[in-house]
Amino acid sequence: EDQVTQSPEALRLQEGESSSLNCSYTVSGLRGLFWYRQDPGKGPEFLFTLYSAGEEKEKERLKATLTKKESFLHITAPKPEDSATYLCAGAPFSGGYNKLIFGAGTRLAVHP
Amino acid sequence: GAGVSQSPSNKVTEKGKDVELRCDPISGHTALYWYRQSLGQGLEFLIYFQGNSAPDKSGLPSDRFSAERTGGSVSTLTIQRTQQEDSAVYLCASSSALGPNYGYTFGSGTRLTVV
Numbered sequence: 480e481d482q483v484t485q486s487p488e489a490l491r492l493q494e495g496e497s498s499s500l501n502c503s504y505t506v507s508g509l510r511g512l513f514w515y516r517q518d519p520g521k522g523p524e525f526l527f528t529l530y531s532a533g534e535e536k537e538k539e540r541l542k543a544t545l546t547k548k549e550s551f552l553h554i555t556a557p558k559p560e561d562s563a564t565y566l567c568a569g570a571p572f573s574g575g576y577n578k579l580i581f582g583a584g585t586r587l588a589v590h591p
Numbered sequence: 592g593a594g595v596s597q598s599p600s601n602k603v604t605e606k607g608k609d610v611e612l613r614c615d616p617i618s619g620h621t622a623l624y625w626y627r628q629s630l631g632q633g634l635e636f637l638i639y640f641q642g643n644s645a646p647d648k649s650g651l652p653s654d655r656f657s658a659e660r661t662g663g664s665v666s667t668l669t670i671q672r673t674q675q676e677d678s679a680v681y682l683c684a685s686s687s688a689l690g691p692n693y694g695y696t697f698g699s700g701t702r703l704t705v706v
Binding site: 483510511513515520521522523524525526528566568570574575576577578579580581582583584 | 595622624626631632633634635636639641646647649650682684686690691692693694695696697698699700
C-alpha cells in the first residue's frame with residue numbers, strides 16, 4: 480500500500496535555529512515527490528517537486544532533497560513567518576500527478 | 592479569478608441532510624481535484640476532473656458522494672444523507688496546462704461539520 484509518513488508531527492524552533500523535516504515514503508513507481516506549505520485556515524501552497532534521488536531544490540530559507548526512500552525539507556535560519564504546517568506528498572505510478580498520497584504534515588512553530 | 596474559490600467557507604448541517612460544496616477554479620485550468628482533510632490526517636484524494644470528465648473517482652468514500660463539473664469550470668461536490676464521519680475540510684484544487692507536476696493551486700476549503 481502506498482504510504483507517506485512525516486516526522487516529527489510538531490517542531491518548535493527558535494528564530495535562527497536550523498533544522499530538517501523528514502518525509503518517508505513507500506510509493507510504488509514514484510513519479511514525483513511534492514512539498515506544500517499550509518497556513519491555518521488556508522489551502523496548501525505548492526513549494527517544490529522532486530523527481531529523482533539526489534535532486535535538490537531551494538527557495539529562500541528552504542531546501543528540499545530526495546533519496547530513494549526519504550525526502551528532507553531543510554530550513555536554514557528560520558524566521559517566525561516560516562511557521563506553518565509542511566506537507567509532503569508522493570505521486571504514484573498509477574494515478575500519477577493527479578492522485579497524490581499526502582502525509583499528515585509537520586507543524587512548525589518558529590519563536591522569536 | 593485570481594485564485595481557486597470555494598463556497599461556503601463553513602457549513603454546519605444536521606445528520607441526514609444533503610449538502611453541496613462549490614469550487615470555482617482558476618480560469619483556464621483544465622484539471623480540477625477534490626481532496627478531504629480530516630483532523631490530524633493527511634489530505635485524502637476524492638476525485639479528479641479533466642475538463643468535464645472524471646477519469647478517476649476512486650477516492651469517493653461511498654455512493655452518497657458525487658461530483659460534477661460543468662463548462663470546464665465550476666465543480667460541485669454533493670454529499671447526500673450526511674453522516675458525522677463526513678465532517679472534515681473539503682479542499683478543491685486546480686492545475687494549469689503546464690501540468691500537475693508543477694503543483695496544484697488549492698482553495699481555502701469548506702469546513703463541513705455534521706451534527
